[in-house]
Amino acid sequence: MKTPGDTDWAYKPESSPGSRQIQLWHFILELLRKEEYHDVIAWQGDYGEFVIKDPDEVARLWGARKCKPQMNYDKLSRALRYYYNKRILHKTKGKRFTYKFNFNKLVLVNYPFIDMGSAGSGVPQSAPPVPSGVSTHFRFPPSTPSDVLSPSEELRSPGVFSAVPRRIARGSVSDCSDGTSTNSELEETGMAPGDDRPADRAFRNLLHPRLSHDSLFRVYGAPPNPTGLPRSGPHVPPHRMHPEPLSPFPVSPLPGPGGLLPPTLSPALSMTPTSHMPYTPSPSLSPMLGSHFSFNPEDMKRYLQAHTQSVYNYHLSPRAFLHYPNIVIPQPQRPDKGLGGPAGVGPHLTSHPLHHQADEPHLSPFKFKLQPPPLGRKQREGPTQTGGGHAPNSGSAAASFPYCGESGSASNSSSSGMMTNNPAAGPPKIKVEPISDMESEEEVEVTDISEEEHEDEECDVFSPPHPNGGLAPPPNHDRMTDDDDLEEDVFKTPAAPTSGVGLNLLGLKAEPRELNLGQGAPISPGGTRCIPLKLRFKRRWSEDQRMEAGTEEAEDKKSRGEKEELSQEVDLKLGEENGDRKSPETLAAPLGTGQRRVSSELQRATAQLSLENNVC
DNA sequence: CGCGGAATGC
DNA sequence: GCATTCCGCG
Numbered sequence: 001m002k003t004p005g006d007t008d009w010a011y012k013p014e015s016s017p018g019s020r021q022i023q024l025w026h027f028i029l030e031l032l033r034k035e036e037y038h039d040v041i042a043w044q045g046d047y048g049e050f051v052i053k054d055p056d057e058v059a060r061l062w063g064a065r066k067c068k069p070q071m072n073y074d075k076l077s078r079a080l081r082y083y084y085n086k087r088i089l090h091k092t093k094g095k096r097f098t099y100k101f102n103f104n105k106l107v108l109v110n111y112p113f114i115d116m117g118s119a120g121s122g123v124p125q126s127a128p129p130v131p132s133g134v135s136t137h138f139r140f141p142p143s144t145p146s147d148v149l150s151p152s153e154e155l156r157s158p159g160v161f162s163a164v165p166r167r168i169a170r171g172s173v174s175d176c177s178d179g180t181s182t183n184s185e186l187e188e189t190g191m192a193p194g195d196d197r198p199a200d201r202a203f204r205n206l207l208h209p210r211l212s213h214d215s216l217f218r219v220y221g222a223p224p225n226p227t228g229l230p231r232s233g234p235h236v237p238p239h240r241m242h243p244e245p246l247s248p249f250p251v252s253p254l255p256g257p258g259g260l261l262p263p264t265l266s267p268a269l270s271m272t273p274t275s276h277m278p279y280t281p282s283p284s285l286s287p288m289l290g291s292h293f294s295f296n297p298e299d300m301k302r303y304l305q306a307h308t309q310s311v312y313n314y315h316l317s318p319r320a321f322l323h324y325p326n327i328v329i330p331q332p333q334r335p336d337k338g339l340g341g342p343a344g345v346g347p348h349l350t351s352h353p354l355h356h357q358a359d360e361p362h363l364s365p366f367k368f369k370l371q372p373p374p375l376g377r378k379q380r381e382g383p384t385q386t387g388g389g390h391a392p393n394s395g396s397a398a399a400s401f402p403y404c405g406e407s408g409s410a411s412n413s414s415s416s417g418m419m420t421n422n423p424a425a426g427p428p429k430i431k432v433e434p435i436s437d438m439e440s441e442e443e444v445e446v447t448d449i450s451e452e453e454h455e456d457e458e459c460d461v462f463s464p465p466h467p468n469g470g471l472a473p474p475p476n477h478d479r480m481t482d483d484d485d486l487e488e489d490v491f492k493t494p495a496a497p498t499s500g501v502g503l504n505l506l507g508l509k510a511e512p513r514e515l516n517l518g519q520g521a522p523i524s525p526g527g528t529r530c531i532p533l534k535l536r537f538k539r540r541w542s543e544d545q546r547m548e549a550g551t552e553e554a555e556d557k558k559s560r561g562e563k564e565e566l567s568q569e570v571d572l573k574l575g576e577e578n579g580d581r582k583s584p585e586t587l588a589a590p591l592g593t594g595q596r597r598v599s600s601e602l603q604r605a606t607a608q609l610s611l612e613n614n615v616c
Numbered sequence: 617c618g619c620g621g622a623a624t625g626c
Numbered sequence: 627g628c629a630t631t632c633c634g635c636g
Binding site: 021023024066068070071074075076078079082 | 627628629630631632
């Protein structure tokens with residue numbers, strides 16, 4: 001059902017300016033971070049909440065940007081509304097023109113570097129939706145200093161957002177020229193000196209530039225509580241939090257030996273140290289998507305370890321491991337709340353740096369999923385003209401959005417054919433969003449940034465305690481049906497490889513394997529039998545789900561929930577009834593308590609791995 | 617105001 | 627995919 005090309009739209013960097021036209025939410029973010037526009041739109045309220053003070057103006061600006069003179073708030077708001085389903089935004093009820101970014105889910109994958117609030121001054125403390133209160137900027141932790149890029153090199157690149165533009169007057173709409181150059185208005189090449197604080201600036205430069213195009217990596221930590229409100233169950237150890245939300249730089253912008261990454265900032269990210277990830281994927285592949293992936297065991301091992309560490313330390317979703325069927329993922333136990341552990345902050349987006357050597361910027365094939373595709377209306381339409389040639393990198397202004405690159409191969413996709421005829425095993429074309437977790441994540445999801453939401457439900461309407469809790473996914477049917485083939489392919493490939501590789505991998509996984517779910521599935525060496533692997537994964541996945549219950553929004557689809565439901569949905573409902581989320585034990589129950597023990601072991605194993613590999 | 621379906625365009 | 631444009635409904 002899915003082809004590499006069609007599943008990733010949400011993950012691709014393309015959703016950001018540069019490759020295609022700017023998206024509304026990007027634009028909004030852009031405006032939000034500029035003081036010049038604080039009169040028209042500004043952060044307000046809790047994290048992510050913003051109010052459009054002057055709808056018409058915002059619409060005008062938007063229209064200008066898109067060269068749609070006819071734009072008006074009504075239309076713009078429609079577009080905004082579409083984001084509800086995408087979970088990028090939601091409406092703050094009761095407050096006019098007030099919306100809120102769903103930062104828990106949305107991870108600015110594409111724009112992690114966005115400043116939410118400004119740099120200079122503008123940001124209202126209340127507003128900075130920025131995670132971790134750390135600062136008002138999104139940032140992603142550099143892997144290692146070296147990795148981070150040489151300042152010199154990066155300095156020149158103006159972040160699109162970073163600058164301080166001169167504004168575009170309302171009239172300046174003129175620049176419709178673009179079409180592609182997304183930022184007419186922002187063409188600030190240089191940043192306005194005025195408001196950039198050195199540190200700030202340095203930081204930005206540090207972050208964006210190069211890394212930006214691999215935006216895939218960044219993530220953004222979930223913000224536990226930017227507002228500083230006391231929370232009963234803080235995920236973040238106090239000492240890790242930066243007290244001053246406003247301060248863009250609670251920490252030195254320059255990565256120290258340890259890099260920014262340290263838990264301090266955005267644990268969310270797993271940008272594991274590059275040094276650990278010499279994993280070299282095949283060209284364009286995302287392990288999951290690609291039909292093939294070639295890798296070298298050693299790298300893989302390192303990668304795995306690094307990742308494990310990340311997961312372990314930061315609570316990243318182990319799901320990320322799903323990409324590597326041959327590997328048994330140690331599953332860190334999710335501490336029930338009390339353990340805030342290192343992870344503390346939230347988390348959640350994991351990335352997989354796949355590039356190789358440390359000094360290289362990562363261009364990762366991994367993609368993050370922002371959200372499951374909206375169910376959209378029925379199932380109309382079929383023309384998927386994917387590739388439509390985007391006229392992307394027109395190089396010219398590239399300055400602003402350095403990304404572009406990638407997408408090439410995959411994105412073109414060939415998907416169109418499939419969609420239309422999609423034989424689809426079961427439901428013709430139904431997407432099961434609520435449980436997107438399972439369905440879609442399986443293919444690509446790496447992210448999921450919202451794990452800790454359960455503790456702060458107040459902040460996100462869209463992410464109530466997860467009903468999914470009770471769900472006990474069938475080990476192997478149900479949703480496995482149609483992706484099977486593909487999955488199989490993907491999974492198989494790596495395993496099958498000749499003896500050499502295969503063995504190595506086996507060795508790698510051997511250890512964890514024992515810990516893994518007891519007698520999960522027999523696995524044969526050489527990968528002859530791949531199926532088991534798959535099953536194992538499924539299982540793992542299931543467990544994962546339970547462990548992370550609470551994560552996804554169960555309801556997100558509110559109304560939609562009633563529409564088409566699959567049996568799975570029913571299960572979800574069960575969980576929903578119960579106001580509070582189930583304890584892990586409860587959740588685990590379906591699978592057998594034995595697993596819990598296993599988890600512990602896994603945890604230990606993971607820890608060991610971490611230690612061993614704890615290079616950074 | 618705000619919502620969301622439908623059609624349409626790029 | 628992502629709007630844009632219309633539009634009826636509450």
